[in-house]
Amino acid sequence: MKNKFKHTFRLSFLAVFLVLTGCACTSTSCEVQAAENTASKTETKAVPEIGHLQDFGEPNVKHLARQLRRLKNGKLPENGRINIIQFGDSHTASDTFTGPLREQLQQEYGNAGIGWITPMNVRGQGHKLVSFESKGWTLTSSRAETSLIFPMGGYIATADRAGARITIDLREESTDEYKVSFWLRGSPAPLGLTDGTGRKVKLHISRSDKDWALAHAKVKLPFTIEALTRNAPLLGGIWLEKTNNKGVLVSPIGANGLRQSVWFKWQKNWTDQLRHTSPDVVIIAYGTNEAFNPDLDIKDMKNMLHDGIKQVRQAAPKAVIVLLGAPDTVDKKRPATAVCNSTQPEKYKEMRQAQKEVAQVEKLLYWDWQQAMGGDCQMLPWNANGLVSNDLIHFTGKGYEVSAKMFYKDFINYLEDLR
Known part of the structure; x- marks a missing residue:
């Protein structure tokens, strides 16, 4: 009888606690919150990584490694070729990042168009x-x-x-x-x-x-x-x-000034067109414009990114999804101080942390562009070396090429380690 009373008391206390702590949420946001709580408990576990690429549990990465090996050995992969699509903002729209990435991949694995x-x-x-x-x-x-x-x-x-x-x-x-x-x-x-x-x-x-x-x-x-x-x-x-020709395709799908939320301005079934392309890799490369939005709601941004990734997973269940953490950037409207990161956009750090948390919850590959550049506040040194334009937001052609080569090295090295 005492045990029954204790059990009932615990359940009642838990119910009151949940109400008092405001756990009123939609099913989607609760699922995300639960996943994030689980992820936070396991984040101390070793995460496979190489260079600045981390694997938070991407389920298709070993399959991709096998497909690339087949292609390199002169055998057709499952789709006949490897198709890589990158969605993003101006860093993507100019093809100055995807262009050098395409060139390296096609030199190694063949040019499919x-x-x-x-x-x-x-x-x-x-x-x-x-x-x-x-x-x-x-x-x-x-x-x-x-x-x-x-x-x-x-x-x-x-x-x-x-x-x-x-x-x-x-x-x-x-x-x-x-x-x-x-x-x-x-x-x-x-x-x-x-x-x-x-x-x-x-x-x-x-x-x-x-x-x-x-x-x-x-x-x-x-x-x-x-x-x-x-x-x-x-x-x-x-x-x-x-x-x-067999080989690799790399498609930049972007526009200047975009945020990832633009996906929700496209027709609801836009992923039908993505499905038709049979992508093997989908790279998601937003964040810079989010960081410059002083009214950015981090929770909303994360929910839209979660929802978008789920759409991609449903349309392309065999594709590897890679989230690129936004590169370093400077807001020239903010007064310069002795503290270097005070010149970053107001929402920059929160936004980058949110990107990484989403990558962890959704079990993606995550490449940290900023850390690949050398960490915080690298735009001025990169600008001095001719790698960043004077707006301290965009890279020069050479800067994008250097960035693409760093990503390629980490990405391919990790895939080769899995073979």
């Missing part, structure tokens, strides 16, 4: 492999606009008139043939496509397609897309891969 590109030229951004020319098309971006139909990447190109053209060319000459896929939506009216050999085809989608649908063709670059009527379909992104 280009991957995802924007539907047309984006002011202030670029791509290391392709160039764009457009006339008569208007670009809409999820950075500035709100729409329920933004596809993966957050760009929509709309033809203003019949005869509007977009030409896409390689920066270096090549005779390779490419399979090109276009995400189209809206009108079933065809788009005209003329490739570098003069071959002409018509691209169209079914009248029954009410969402983004794919149209395919085989081309040699350059190729030109033409709106044959004023009522041409919308263009939401392009995918380019070589028809015969």
Whole structure:
């Protein structure tokens, strides 16, 4: 009887305690909180790491290591090639980080092509492999606009008139043939496509397609897309891969000024397009713009990152997910003091800690860009060495190249240690 009384008392006390401590939360936030509590208890355990890369339990990393080994040995991996997609802000959008990363991977494992590109030229951004020319098309971006139909990447190109053209060319000459896929939506009216050999085809989608649908063709670059009527379909992104080559694809999907919350401005099923690409690695590289937001709610940021990662896991269950901790940065509006990190954005440290906590809870690979640079307050030394631009936020081309090489070394060395 006494034991029963004690058990009842403990349960009652626990219930009162939970109420008093305010454990009223949604199922999602409670799940995250419980996972974080569990993670905090185990964070003292040894975490596999090499250089500045930590493995918090990524379930697909050994599979990726085997796939890369097969590719290097001349055998086709499961998907026929290794596909890497990086989502991010201006550090990603310029292709100045992903470009050197792509070059190293393709030198080692083979060149499978280009991957995802924007539907047309984006002011202030670029791509290391392709160039764009457009006339008569208007670009809409999820950075500035709100729409329920933004596809993966957050760009929509709309033809203003019949005869509007977009030409896409390689920066270096090549005779390779490419399979090109276009995400189209809206009108079933065809788009005209003329490739570098003069071959002409018509691209169209079914009248029954009410969402983004794919149209395919085989081309040699350059190729030109033409709106044959004023009522041409919308263009939401392009995918380019070589028809015969095995190897690696690296796609930068980003825009200047973005935060990871932009994912929730895209259509709810945007990960359907991610699923179609069959990614082997998804790199998430945001944080700088979050740090510069003085009104940033860290809890909201973490919840959106948790939710986004769960979406990616569902769409690409075999993919390795890598979270890049934001690089060092300086807020030039803050007064300089003798304490170096007082010049960092107000939310910088909290934001970086939140990123690492999410990586731990979601069992990701985590690469600490700031620590790879040398730790706190490295922007001035890097600037003095020509690696960081004078805004003390962005890197020079050389700085991005150095950063990409550091990431590549840690990433590949860790994968090779798993073999």
